[in-house]
Amino acid sequence: MPKVFLSPSTQEWNEYVSGGNEELYMNLLADRLEPYLRSCGIAFVRNDPSRNVQGAIADSNAGSYDVHLALHSNAAPENLSGRLRGVDIYFAPASSFSEKLANIIANNMKAIYPLPDKVQAVPTTFLGEVLRTKAVAVLAEIGYHDNYADEAWLKSSLEAIAKNLARSLCDYFGIPFIQPSAVRWGTVVTDGSGLNIRSYPSLSGKIIGSVPAGSTVMISGETDGWYVVGYNGITGYSSSDYIII
Helix, strand or coil, X not given: CXXXXXXXXXXXXXXXXXXXXXXXXXXXXXXXXXXXXHHCCCEEEECCCCCCHHHHHHHHHHCCCCEEEEEEEECCCHHHCCCCCCEEEEECCCCHHHHHHHHHHHHHHCCCCCCHHHEEXXXXXXXXXXXXXCCEEEEEEEEECCCHHHHHHHHHCHHHHHHHHHHHHHHHHCCCCCCCCCCEEEEECCCCCCEEEECCCCCCCCEEEEECXXXXXXXXXXXXXXEEEEECCEEEEEEHHHEEC
């Protein structure tokens, strides 16, 4: 199953026009994103807020991730302070996968941002978190925090933005988007054989693991007769017909 390095801004010095700062609100956004990732079967690791961007790149590259998602808000140059609006999703121009992910996020974000024509995917030649990570990477600049209207939208829309980002990741990975639910625990009940864990909620999904009969699994989501389960470090889909809660 997919694994994401989630990298909210550590720039506490970037103050918002009405209070708070970039680090605070991007971490609040990441907090709201986590339940969606969990319910959709997307494993994740958060960056260390005490480390700078170089540390985030190093930590991401030290692991094995499918996507590196950096979360930021923007600020205009001094001569345009407070006058710019929009959402920019930066991608690595040499990576078709990075560009694909950026376009998916941008297209989905148009549905919730008040000025959809100001949402765009943008190539970058200087952002290290996009260009120097092993994983497919994008950096999302979600609104301008020095603009009153953008800041108000961002602060009031954290849940909607988190849901939108999770849906975009699901679209990119080709897996169903699943609404969050309370984590539950279930017991595998079969004829004695192991219960397959699959990479997709279908009998055609690749088998990525097996759970012995009588074992307990963590259930973080449900879709069309399949549970999103976690067992022995493996996350995937198992038929709900063979799990009793």
